[in-house]
Amino acid sequence: MGYFKEYDPAAIEKKWQKHWEETGTLNAESSHDKPKFYPLIEFPYPSGQGLHVGHPRSNTAMDIIARKRRMEGYNVLFPIGWDAFGLPTENFAIKNGIHPAVVTKKNVDHFREQLKRLGFSFDYSREVNTTDPAYYKWTQWIFLKLWEKGLAYKSEMPINWCTSCKVGLANEEVVGGVCERCGGEVIRKVKSQWMLKITSYAQKLIDGLEDVNFIEKVSTQQRNWIGRSEGAEVDFALTTGDKLRVYTTRPDTLFGATYMVISPEHPLVEKHRALLTNYEEVAAYKEAAARKSDFERTELNKDKTGVELKGIRAVNPLTGTEIPVWISDYVLMGYGTGAIMAVPAHDDRDWAFAKKFGLPIIEVVAGGDVQNAAFTDIQTGTLVNSGFLNGLSVKDAKKAIIDYLEEKGLGERKVNFKLRDWVFSRQRYWGEPIPMVSCPCCGWVPLPYDQLPLKLPEVEKYEPTDDGESPLAAMTDWVNTACPKCGGPARRETDTMPQWAGSSWYFLRYIDPHNDKALADPEELKYWLPVDWYNGGMEHTTLHLLYSRFWHRFLYDIGVVPTKEPYMKRTSHGMILGSNGEKMSKSRGNVVNPDDVVDELGADSFRLYEMFMGAFDQAIPWQTDGARGCRRFLDRVWKLASMLNDGNGISKDLAYDINVCVKKVSEDYEQMKYNTAIAAMMTLVNTMYQKGSVSRDELGVLLQLLNPVAPHITEEMNEMCHIGPELVRKPWPQVDEKALVKDTVEIAVQINGKVRCRVNVPSDLTRESADAYFAGCEEVKRLLEGKTPKKQIYVPGRLLNIVL
RNA sequence: GCUGAAGUGGUGGAAUGGCAGACACCGGGGACUUAAAAUCCCCUGCUUUCACCGGCGUGCGGGUUCGAGUCCCGCCUUCAGCACCA
Numbered sequence: 001m002g003y004f005k006e007y008d009p010a011a012i013e014k015k016w017q018k019h020w021e022e023t024g025t026l027n028a029e030s031s032h033d034k035p036k037f038y039p040l041i042e043f044p045y046p047s048g049q050g051l052h053v054g055h056p057r058s059n060t061a062m063d064i065i066a067r068k069r070r071m072e073g074y075n076v077l078f079p080i081g082w083d084a085f086g087l088p089t090e091n092f093a094i095k096n097g098i099h100p101a102v103v104t105k106k107n108v109d110h111f112r113e114q115l116k117r118l119g120f121s122f123d124y125s126r127e128v129n130t131t132d133p134a135y136y137k138w139t140q141w142i143f144l145k146l147w148e149k150g151l152a153y154k155s156e157m158p159i160n161w162c163t164s165c166k167v168g169l170a171n172e173e174v175v176g177g178v179c180e181r182c183g184g185e186v187i188r189k190v191k192s193q194w195m196l197k198i199t200s201y202a203q204k205l206i207d208g209l210e211d212v213n214f215i216e217k218v219s220t221q222q223r224n225w226i227g228r229s230e231g232a233e234v235d236f237a238l239t240t241g242d243k244l245r246v247y248t249t250r251p252d253t254l255f256g257a258t259y260m261v262i263s264p265e266h267p268l269v270e271k272h273r274a275l276l277t278n279y280e281e282v283a284a285y286k287e288a289a290a291r292k293s294d295f296e297r298t299e300l301n302k303d304k305t306g307v308e309l310k311g312i313r314a315v316n317p318l319t320g321t322e323i324p325v326w327i328s329d330y331v332l333m334g335y336g337t338g339a340i341m342a343v344p345a346h347d348d349r350d351w352a353f354a355k356k357f358g359l360p361i362i363e364v365v366a367g368g369d370v371q372n373a374a375f376t377d378i379q380t381g382t383l384v385n386s387g388f389l390n391g392l393s394v395k396d397a398k399k400a401i402i403d404y405l406e407e408k409g410l411g412e413r414k415v416n417f418k419l420r421d422w423v424f425s426r427q428r429y430w431g432e433p434i435p436m437v438s439c440p441c442c443g444w445v446p447l448p449y450d451q452l453p454l455k456l457p458e459v460e461k462y463e464p465t466d467d468g469e470s471p472l473a474a475m476t477d478w479v480n481t482a483c484p485k486c487g488g489p490a491r492r493e494t495d496t497m498p499q500w501a502g503s504s505w506y507f508l509r510y511i512d513p514h515n516d517k518a519l520a521d522p523e524e525l526k527y528w529l530p531v532d533w534y535n536g537g538m539e540h541t542t543l544h545l546l547y548s549r550f551w552h553r554f555l556y557d558i559g560v561v562p563t564k565e566p567y568m569k570r571t572s573h574g575m576i577l578g579s580n581g582e583k584m585s586k587s588r589g590n591v592v593n594p595d596d597v598v599d600e601l602g603a604d605s606f607r608l609y610e611m612f613m614g615a616f617d618q619a620i621p622w623q624t625d626g627a628r629g630c631r632r633f634l635d636r637v638w639k640l641a642s643m644l645n646d647g648n649g650i651s652k653d654l655a656y657d658i659n660v661c662v663k664k665v666s667e668d669y670e671q672m673k674y675n676t677a678i679a680a681m682m683t684l685v686n687t688m689y690q691k692g693s694v695s696r697d698e699l700g701v702l703l704q705l706l707n708p709v710a711p712h713i714t715e716e717m718n719e720m721c722h723i724g725p726e727l728v729r730k731p732w733p734q735v736d737e738k739a740l741v742k743d744t745v746e747i748a749v750q751i752n753g754k755v756r757c758r759v760n761v762p763s764d765l766t767r768e769s770a771d772a773y774f775a776g777c778e779e780v781k782r783l784l785e786g787k788t789p790k791k792q793i794y795v796p797g798r799l800l801n802i803v804l
Numbered sequence: 805g806c807u808g809a810a811g812u813g814g815u816g817g818a819a820u821g822g823c824a825g826a827c828a829c830c831g832g833g834g835a836c837u838u839a840a841a842a843u844c845c846c847c848u849g850c851u852u853u854c855a856c857c858g859g860c861g862u863g864c865g866g867g868u869u870c871g872a873g874u875c876c877c878g879c880c881u882u883c884a885g886c887a888c889c890a
Contacts, residue, residue, distance in 0.1 A: 216808090217808060217809075217884095217885090220807080220808070220885095221807090221885065221886085224808095224885085224886065225885095225886080247889095247890065249889095249890065250890080261890090304888085328888095329888085330888045331888080331890075332888075332889065332890090335889045335890080336889075336890065339890095340890045342890085343890090347890065348805085348888090349888055350890080352888095416889075416890095417889090418889050538885080539885095541885085542886095612816090612817095612828075613816065613817085613828095614816060614817055615817080617809095618809090618810085618817095619883080619884090620816070620817090621816075623815075623816065623829070625815090625816095625828095625829050626816065626828070626829055628829085629828055629829055630828085632828095633828085635842095635843090636843095639843090675816095675817075675818085675828095676818070676826085678827080678828095679817095679818075679826065679827035680827085681827095682827055682828075683826080686827095689844090746823095747823085748822085748823040750822090750823080750870090750871080752870080753822095753871050755823050758823075790870090792870090793822090793870055793871080795822055795871095798822050799822055799823065799871090801822080801870055801871060802870090803871095
């Protein structure tokens with residue numbers, strides 16, 4: 001067999017990409033005959049920088065699964081689209097005076113071209129683009145449905161305001177007190193904002209995690225973010241005559257409440273300002289607290305501050321004791337009732353506050369030393385100084401006290417969540433217009449469904465104004481409209497939706513992307529949902545993933561989609577770092593451009609390296625030498641074409657190695673252990689080189705195993721060597737279990753746990769017959785000369801350990 | 805502070821409680837070549853030794869076990885997420 005030709009990645013990659021595009025081989029089939037498989041990657045934001053080496057890591061990983069599933073006989077929908085609304089595009093447009101839609105088109109075209117060069121098996125016929133009016137028509141439609149069900153509302157409230165982007169942010173978008181996107185300072189600002197009531201789905205979002213198969217850290221992070229806690233609300237009588245309601249998770253410690261703390265913004269303060277003998281001091285504290293940004297509030301959280309409300313006292317409902325009431329910014333208006341009962345003996349924050357201001361500390365759960373530290377253990381303590389609760393465990397006391405409070409009408413069981421409603425307004429141009437009209441007579445009126453999509457108007461300027469209004473506000477022609485209800489003059493909403501809107505349901509649109517009667521056909525939804533496997537970044541766990549689960553569950557509740565949960569399985573990739581181990585960024589100068597790598601080594605080598613570089617879920621530094629090593633491996637694979645022999649089938653001396661490889665690769669792909677799968681194929685290739693030649697069938701198996709990672713070179717070799725039909729149409733290889741059985745196996749012989757020699761033993765040697773066998777074994781006898789073994793342990797196929 | 809993950813050669817990393825360092829990268833040697841590159845073959849944890857043979861080795865200190873990178877207890881360090889949520 002002759003040597004064929006040089007390995008030329010550029011030529012063969014182009015050839016096969018063209019072939020797949022022309023034949024539509026990789027597109028989903030419209031027939032519903034086969035079992036379906038729906039893998040998903042997070043659709044990219046088409047930034048001006050182009051593709052990052054991080055994108056192909058997730059894409060290749062899911063492409064491998066998609067390609068393997070096709071060979072396993074599934075109808076696979078592996079889609080791609082563009083999450084194209086967003087600030088960077090808008091900022092670029094502002095700076096250069098180009099319409100964001102023009103910028104978006106250019107960026108999308110560039111991204112598509114870059115992705116196509118990498119040979120992903122996306123179904124490009126189903127592309128979606130969140131900025132396409134035919135798409136955002138349905139984003140707006142979902143918003144109107146949410147409004148209809150009372151889940152969208154407009155509210156004056158303090159929001160997180162990025163001073164640099166001049167835009168309101170959801171809690172999820174504030175990281176360490178600064179804007180997630182630009183790092184600008186975030187302050188609190190009262191603004192009228194559209195809100196989505198995700199809080200009413202808090203419990204459903206927790207419960208739904210039971211029905212899906214997310215990696216543990218994703219489920220945990222979602223649960224923590226939703227932050228469910230169980231406790232009670234309790235009323236304390238005030239000397240003013242009204243009641244102060246608090247939320248506590250430790251109602252069992254009620255006897256130990258020695259003072260109360262309310263948030264500086266609590267309405268009670270202003271209500272009773274006349275009674276306060278130190279109102280000036282209180283007002284000064286309030287003002288100081290209001291001025292602090294969230295960042296400052298958290299930075300200073302070690303040192304407690306506060307002011308007593310002199311002139312107001314509260315009464316402990318159980319002991320009848322009068323206790324003082326303080327204001328402090330460690331109590332947040334936005335959680336619970338904005339007021340707490342302080343039990344310094346059993347809460348760290350209350351303890352620190354009490355120590356600072358000399359407030360009494362009364363132990364009600366025995367087990368610690370409450371003068372030195374709060375005792376917060378709820379497992380071991382026993383109630384003391386607590387009347388009828390004395391002697392009970394914390395758990396029993398909780399139940400007893402809540403029953404008592406409910407019976408006496410002093411309080412009740414209560415579940416709280418940390419999750420806040422979703423701030424859905426952005427004072428920006430490049431987003432979906434919110435299809436609502438404000439009418440002086442009718443209030444907020446939804447746009448009728450037949451007027452969707454409400455398109456973005458053409459404007460001259462894209463900058464938000466300094467007072468925080470959207471650029472759309474300046475478009476009087478567009479803003480002034482007739483009320484859909486009464487026909488009178490009215491104004492359109494000028495805020496737009498956040499970037500998370502379009503990405504909350506895009507996986508539904510892929511299923512039926514060109515439908516103009518519904519967001520997708522119910523029959524199609526029934527066949528394709530849920531997404532079987534969704535891979536993405538950990539950074540989206542509390543943002544995109546939670547939001548889209550919320551929308552999907554809502555759509556389920558109103559009968560639009562057939563499944564409660566959108567995604568069956570969620571996995572996560574690690575970041576690719578610069579070669580210096582730091583995050584890749586322009587300013588650090590450690591950015592690797594995928595195009596350069598493809599130019600030098602080819603797409604297959606690039607894909608291979610991204611999968612080989614290390615454990616898939618871990619952050620890994622990029623090493624160009626490592627990528628070159630992967631190219632070297634493909635060169636070696638290519639040369640196998642010149643090592644073909646005349647043999648048929650799998651020869652005896654390769655059967656074992658090939659089947660070990662088939663088994664390892666098949667299992668490892670499923671567990672995303674791509675690095676060890678590739679290592680197994682490298683080992684097999686090394687073995688083939690040792691042997692000096694391979695048969696067509698042997699090479700065929702290797703090519704097929706490698707195909708999901710390196711689709712171009714493998715198809716080319718398959719064709720060039722006349723091995724069989726296109727690899728995409730061949731069934732995935734099965735393990736021949738018989739070939740995995742060897743006659744003898746080398747084991748290690750240890751003395752007291754140290755390896756002394758290796759011997760070959762029959763592979764079917766059992767523990768029971770081991771002693772007899774080794775008694776006659778020359779090597780073992782030699783090792784034991786003059787020594788008496790106390791014990792022998794034989795682990796079949798592994799080792800023999802002799803204890804002296 | 806809380807939660808989670810992780811610490812293994814010069815580097816990236818492998819190892820259902822069973823031969824630590826698979827597979828690569830880097831480095832070294834050899835073959836081929838006028839030469840270089842590429843390619844092929846060999847070596848490559850540290851340490852003693854001419855060599856054989858040894859000794860030591862998975863962040864640190866204990867423990868369980870015939871046997872621990874892996875399990876348990878106590879620390880240290882790094883990374884990620886959350887951060888006054890009562």
